[in-house]
Amino acid sequence: MKTILSGRLVVGMFALFALLSFVPVAFAQPWPTKPIRLVVGFPGGSTPDGAARAIAQPLSKALGQPVVVDNRSGASGNIAADQVAKATDDHTLGIVINGNLTSAKMLSPNLPYDPAKDFTLLSTVGTAPLILVAQPDAPDGRAFFEAASAAGDKWNYGSVGNGSVAHLGMELLKSRVPGLAAVHVPYQGNPAVVVGILGKQIQMALIPPGVVLPQVAAGKMKAIGLTSGRSPLAPNVAPLADFGIKDFQLEVWTALVGPANLSPAAKDRLMKELTAILQDEAIRQQLFNQGWKAPSTASSTELQTRVRDETRIMQKIISSQGVKSNQ
Template sequence: MSISRRNLLLAAAAAPLFSHAQPNTWPTRPVHLMVGFPGGSTPDIAARVLAEPLARALGQPVVVDNKPGASGNIAADFVAKATDDHTLGIVINGNLTSSKLLYPSLPYDPERDFTPLSLLVTAPLVLVALPNAPSGAAFFDAARAAGDKWNYGSVGVGSVGHLGMELLKTRVRGLAPVHVPFQGNPQVVTAMLGGQVQMALVPPGVAMPQVRAGKLKAIGLTSGRSPLVPEVAPLANAGVRDFDLEVWAALLGPAGLSKAAQERIGHELGPIMKSAEVRQKLFEQGWQAVGTSPDGMRARVKKEAAIMASIINAKGIKLE
């Protein structure tokens, strides 16, 4: 074989390897993480824990921008309309699973206007009651007997705590507490401590300090056993069947996010979510780090959106 022909063959064989080894040119400037809630909220905590290690991995600053309002929909819409390839968002369940049904004039489409990147953190909800309430299945016997004389609190119409309780009503025959919305979980807890509401579904970080102080009682978790609250049993142990609900936050970009950005984020985010430092920081805030593929996130959203749609449509819940 001639030298020139051999060189051509070697070059052809090396080309795919050389192409694959080319550095990813994204990002070329600071990356902005849009958060639709104020500082200290679940998505804000996740964003700020991730910002530093993600910035180190990407070689560019990662800036957390809070745009609170409309249950996170203002920031979500900002991400949906972003065209600069350097704007991402951290959203909660409702932005992707229930907002489209709750807000008839929602300015974005959760299915078409985003590029799913990864689920980030999850946590079960804790069903809490007054400290003198019975435990386990006996609690639901008492709740059924009380009918609509009992109230339950949530952080507002369409929230996970609201829709979750309405879902629980469909799983526990005869359960009929009346919904009382509040501005936030601290107000829900205050109302419970004052005896204005008898039950609520709240995150572990809100519930467990009150439970451990003996001021509230944990009836059960809305998921299976969780390392976040190992001392609390699932509601399934109290006879509740076909009920699995968590709160979560996820990372996404606009629908037109470049392949270069998607690939780089996918490459860097996995190790970050598995790191002991990040997992411990999130755990201390009441959240379990998960990390998923884009397809895993899509599957989660699709499954939960169907469940939320069944409740919203059956109850005729709307926010506008």
């Protein structure tokens, strides 16, 4: 009898041990376990905000949790980028632009985050050329650059902030056009830059198509040229190369990133769902209508290459043009 009881006791203990060993697995919750905060460094109505909102709803549906867009404007998007860099869980993501990952540290050595170390790079969400726009009574093409060169530093240009592609792109343009010396006026977001042109505080700016094409169509602005080759985003606007400006190719882009400590499980799930979202024709059309060309698939490798290559380009612009953080 004792032998039987002892055997039963041993079997019972093994059964209890096996049950307890599976308890954590049974109660483990897959990511995400709560709402996701999607931080955007620019105001509502801006092009990064549009990209964020285009993916937020389908991402929420796919993940089964709310994805809340949180606009934290300022410092060319660096305030929002810093919040993402310092996030301590898997439920804070960010939509960033070129400058946050490429030129920010060069221009601001005391930047509170390190673009090279503090992020998990997920994927670009949209890319676009920039359009050089001016006041509606500005001359066209080559005549515009002749007038701008003759004006020297009497003209101003606007951008979404120091270190942005729009800012550094204009500095690159100044190096390509003899006599062009327009003074930089930073704004918090492209809508404010548009107001600056309409109010005649600035004479020109580099702005994404989605923001300015309606103004151009209404005759409130003039499109001078594109910072890339021909683009379906602005099919009626000629490249700047057509006016004799050589070696000038720039794009603006927006990307989804997480903090450096983003878990592999969260990253894998995000990449899977984002790829499906970016391949959805309705969402691609929504991004296109906002002035973005969506990538064919989510790719952290492509984003890493883009950041690396553009960082080198921006370094050359900053060094050659003597761009300072107080501009």
